[in-house]
Structures are given as C-alpha cells and as structure tokens.
Amino acid sequence: MVVDMIKIIPANVGQIKIIQKIAQKTWPATFSSILSSKQIDYMLDMMYSDEALQAQITNLNHCFLLAAQDDVYLGFLSYETPYKGEAKTKIHKIYIMPEAQGLGIGKKLMGAVEAIATNKGDKQLLLNVNKHNEAEKFYKYLGFEIIATENIDIGSGFLMEDKVMAKEVNK
Structure with missing residues (x-):
C-alpha cells in the first residue's frame, strides 16, 4: 500500500455505514486494553x-473525511470548525483500520484537517485523547501538546478520562 495513492475525501450522510464499519473494527482494537467491553459497546x-x-x-457541524485507496476505506477523521465560535478546529475522531495503521494514513488525515x-x-x-491511549505519542509527534485533562460523564456510570491536546497553526 502506497500512502501517496490514498485519497482524502469529504464524507456525507450517505456514507454513514462506511464510518460505522471502520469504528466497529477499530474500537475494540484501540480500546480493549483500557476500557471494558461494556463501555466500548455503549x-x-x-x-x-x-x-x-x-x-x-x-x-x-461535524465534518468527516474518509481515507480511501481504490474504493477501500481505511480510516476517517471528524472535525468541527469554528469550534465554540472561536478560531479553532476541534478534531473529534480519528480512526485507522488496524491493518492500515503505521502506513502514514493518520498523518495524511491530520495534514488535511490542518490545511x-x-x-x-x-x-x-484541539483534540481529546484517552489518558491511556497510545495515540498520544502520535499526536505529540505531530506537534500537539497536552494543555489540560478532563473527565467527561457520558452516562450509564461511564467516564471518559481524557487529556486535551492542542497545536498552534497560523502562527
């Protein structure tokens, strides 16, 4: 797989099933060591x-970008801009299929949203990352820094324990 051949395309509501398929495949691989299966399902x-x-x-106002090669969808990113009416972009989600991780697809998606x-x-x-998620290293590699921590009650007795990370652009 050659990352230069990966296309980043805006998604629409007609592609929800593609986003769901990627999430269903990536979430257990990403979170099974840090969240219970019950919380992952929830x-x-x-x-x-x-x-x-x-x-x-x-x-x-969340926008989704899909990473695809030859009609095979390998990942997605969602973002919101402006975030809370400020000159900020919030990255809400980024997930790459387990078999495609480490190939530069995440970097390409992050580059697209930065552009x-x-x-x-x-x-x-801005983005949030679970305090135990190994992806924090990837975000630091891209120039993000931890600026805060927050615990978010998501209901049913579950809590998201996150680090808030930021990267300055347009300096």
Missing part, C-alpha cells in the same frame, strides 16, 4: 448509531 452505540452520526453531520484549519484562518487544532 460508546459505539452512543457515538456511531445512524441517528448519532446523522446528528453530528447535520446538526453539530483546512489554516485556510479558514483558525489559530489552533
């Missing part, structure tokens, strides 16, 4: 049901 339903994704796209943020004149990229 969060997948909460964030990736048809209704949840449709609301994210149509009501919450979008830069073109809009945003000053900062």
